[in-house]
Amino acid sequence: MQIIPRLLLLCCCLISLPLLAQKKNASYKLHIKRATSAIKIDGVMDEQAWADAEMGSDFYMILPMDTSYANLRTTVRMAYDDKNIYLLVENYIPAKGYMVESLRRDFAFLKNDNFLMFMDPFDDQTNGFAFGANAAGAQWDGLMYDGGKVDLSWDNKWHSVVKNYDDKWVFEAVIPFKSIRYKKGIRQWGVNFGRNDLRTTEKSSWAPVPRQFPSASLAYTGILEWDAPPPDAGPNISLIPYALGGVAKDYIANSSPKWRRDVGMDAKVAVTSSLNLDLTVNPDFSQVDVDKQVTNLDRFELFFPEKRQFFLENGDQFTNFGYATLRPFFSRRIGLGVPIHFGARLSGKLNKDWRMGLMNMQTGKQEETGLPAQNFTVAALQRRVFSRSNIGFLFINKESLNYEPGKVPDVPIYSRYNRNMGVEYNLASSNNFWTGKALVLKSFSPDKTGKDIAHAANLQYTSRTWNIGWQHEYVGRNYNAEVGYVPRTGYIKMAPQVTRLFFPKSGNILSHGPQIMSTNFFDEHMKRTDNETQLSYAFVFRKRNTLTLWSSNTYIKLLQRFDPTNTGKDSLAVGTEHSWSTVGADYVSMPQSLFTYAFSTRYGGYYADGKRFMASSELGYRFQPYVSIAMTAVYNNIDLPQPWRNTSFWLVGPRLDVTMTNTLFFTGFMQYNEQQKNINLNTRFQWRYRPASDLFIVYTDNYLPEPFFVKNRALVLKLVYWLNL
CATH class of the missing domain: 2.40.160 (Porin)
Known part of the structure; x- marks a missing residue:
């Protein structure tokens, strides 16, 4: 097989390339010292510890261009004591006010005025932790992996406050040593700080990062220099019990309501300062959002x-x-x-x-x-x-x-x-x-x-x-x-x-350029079964709105029977060959506006010499920082010969997010999937009554749209408590 020598050649290239690499931002250092006074997390810089702490400033611009210092001033101070790391950030602004989505945790970075810290406690430029907040005080935290990706599902105990002034907003945080993992005795950690400001469309970082990479890229961290080895976190055991009550009823089977009375527990045990043991007994995940539904016109299993x-x-x-x-x-x-x-x-x-x-x-x-x-x-x-x-x-x-x-x-x-x-x-x-x-x-x-x-x-x-x-x-x-x-x-x-990519020196367009990509499938005898070649041209505007125009050519030889509408009608035969061309466009509006929108459309051929038209849109409006309303709609129209003829699908999903405070949240959304003949309603109330401890009330309904009929419904109440021993 020709692919095996190619694989070996590529492996040799992969192994040898790191030898050509450059070094990171080793000259950018921030010294962290033991706090000289007690620190109160209130967004007010009136403690002696902050006056004595070293200040990091002179941030570098990443966007719109990465060739100068940032226009907006940002200052960072850090300190520590036996139990905690402290962080204080002053984010200066040109005028009073801010732009955020809501007070919802783990917000979208590019849609909020925010500040984030990226820590690499092993200084391996691969794994670490991220903490931050938007200008309204919503927290953002995650585990870092693959050198620049952040898993926002991670949740742990820490505390922060954001206070707004006429000329700046101040972010102050305390992060317990027990909430992170680090190697004992290491006095140099990788660190970088990133800031996003929507009104000026400026993204910046303390240690410079090339514009083609995210500000979270650990390859470009500076150094956090400790005046002494970080303190040992000591015994670190957390117990996270839950109690749950609920009821569910299946109306199609006309069965009696099923009551739930469950208890369970998670435990976290720090085996070492960098190695953790997680245990779970009878876990329950009823507080997790249901999957976002999609119209399925694919031949293979979808990924959720x-x-x-x-x-x-x-x-x-x-x-x-x-x-x-x-x-x-x-x-x-x-x-x-x-x-x-x-x-x-x-x-x-x-x-x-x-x-x-x-x-x-x-x-x-x-x-x-x-x-x-x-x-x-x-x-x-x-x-x-x-x-x-x-x-x-x-x-x-x-x-x-x-x-x-x-x-x-x-x-x-x-x-x-x-x-x-x-x-x-x-x-x-x-x-x-x-x-x-x-x-x-x-x-x-x-x-x-x-x-x-x-x-x-x-x-x-x-x-x-x-x-x-x-x-x-x-x-x-x-x-x-x-x-x-x-x-x-x-x-x-x-x-x-x-x-x-091309970068104009002036004008409304920040960057533009073409992309060509081709995906080719062959059977094990190197006979072609699939090909899709796509040519696109993308524009990124200085206000961060984007436009992409594209066209593609598709060829498919079916290896198994397939219903091109996925509705249970007749199927195309194995071995039949299909080819068509498609054109499309995608647009996303600028995130600074209270009203945001996006649309995507495509038109072209389809299986069996048919035609397919698709249009989707997402509309959003926010009453910042408390209420966010969104509506998504997807329409597909497929025109095929007998027996399918003309088939159309709607997929509609309104969503409401209410963030009364940064610890009290309500989310409600509905999904109408015409292809699956299902209407799903899901509401979730969450009260974070103390760090990492929550009360959830989750209600779910599923309906048959024609005739309108309840298929099943469920109500769950769950209480979670995080206890550190």
Whole structure:
């Protein structure tokens, strides 16, 4: 196979590229000293500790251009004592007032006036923590991974206050040492500070970051220099019990209401200052938002992201192994329609170079379908190489307990076990210009042998004006990842892409440029089955509104029967070939306005010489900072020959967010999916009555739209309490 020598060549390139890398912003240092007085978190800089602390200023502009100092002045001070890290930031503004979405936690960075801090306690430029707030006081926190990505599902105990003045807004925060992980004795941490101001459309950072990268990029952190090794956090054990009551009723089955009375607990134990043990017994995730529905016109399984915090927190070692459509581990496979009895995860840093993760979950048996009790074990080990690259190993085992397939008649047969193991090399050069990955995976199943290997690689170069990438994948027809997300097997994929950007020196356009990308699929004999080539041209305006125009050409040879409307009508035959062209446009309005909008449209051919028109829009209005109203609508019209003829779908979803304070939230939304013939209503009230402790009241309805009829509904009340021992 031609792809194997190409893979080996690309792997050699990936391994050698870090040797060409540059060093980070080592000359940018902020010295942190022990506080000389007690500090009250009130947004008022009247303590002696702040007068004695070193000040960081002279921020650099990232946007609109990264060639000068920022126009807006920002100052940063940090201090510490035996238990906490303290942060005080003065964000100067040209006129009184601010622009924010709401008081909702973990807001969108580019849609709010905000300040964020990015900490790298291991100074490995790969993993860390992020804390911040918008100008109205809404908190923002997350775990950092892959050198610049932030997992906002992470939640821990810390406190902050924002106070607004005529010429500035002040952000003051206290972060307990127990809330983060760091290696004892290290006196230099990576750190950077980022600020976004919507009225001036200026994004800036303390240590300079090239405009093509996010301000969260750990490749460009400065240094936080401690006057002494950070204090030991001491014993660090947290118990997080919950109590839940609820009722659900299935109106279609006309069954009696089912009452719920559950209790459970999570626990967090710091094995070391950088290694954490998470335990859970009888977990419940009823407070999690339902999935955002989409119109499904795809031939393969759709991906819906994980939202359960236990699986997301510090789980990037597991979930980021592989690619978007080649994931050997996908946590939503665990507890799918069955209860989780208990679980444990040990994860974190062993030292600056080694990182590990070990997780075990036990689910119960589902009597209705005969699905047996199952055990899931996932183990990951990662070794840093060069400056920011790493080599990772992953092992996954799914085991059905006390189960013999086919023993009980009229019950579906499930696999006795499924195992996956793999190794991957992740490239990240010191200056972040070169990134890439190379991986090999193998599955083990009792009924599938041979052709059970997958391997893939990609390499990407990102400069200010060029973004050039290549990716290819091979997935054997018997490769089986039952705990993963691999929507198709038995293929070879090649996907090059090139983007060129231009930057006018003046005018309303900040940048513009073309992109060409081509995605090609072949069977294992290198016969083409799919191709999509797309040419687009994008404009980014100085007010941060964007416009993209595109056209594409598509070819598909069906490898299985497919209903092009996904409504259960007749299907196109295996082996039939289809090709068509499409044009489209996407626009997003500037985020500074109280009224925001976006639209997307496409028109062109479709399967069986048909036509497809799609239009979607999202409208939003905010009464800042308390109320945000949004409406999304998607319309699809498909014109095909008999027996489908003309088919149209509406997908409509209004949403209301009310943030009465930064600890009291109400969210309500409805989703009408004409394709699925379902109306979903979900409301959630959340009261954060103390840091990381919440009261949730969640109400959910599902209706049949024609005739209008209640299918099921549920009401849940859940109380969570975070206790530090």
